[in-house]
Amino acid sequence: MYYKPYSQEWHRFRNLRESLEAYLDEKIDPQDIVTDILYILEERSNVALASYEQAEELKNFLTDQ
Numbered sequence: 001m002y003y004k005p006y007s008q009e010w011h012r013f014r015n016l017r018e019s020l021e022a023y024l025d026e027k028i029d030p031q032d033i034v035t036d037i038l039y040i041l042e043e044r045s046n047v048a049l050a051s052y053e054q055a056e057e058l059k060n061f062l063t064d065q
Contacts, residue, residue: 003010
């Protein structure tokens with residue numbers, strides 16, 4: 001895969017590659033890699049949901065006034 005050097009895509013790909021290579025170099029079990037990825041996604045979802053709920057609460061408060 002080729003991306004223009006130092007472009008946003010190039011940095012994104014490099015970061016992902018370096019992370020995966022670290023797991024592989026340390027001979028981490030594939031199931032542990034999947035578990036870590038799913039945990040990170042779950043954390044991200046929880047933060048987004050909390051932010052949404054806070055905004056909804058404020059919106060409801062403002063419209064009830």
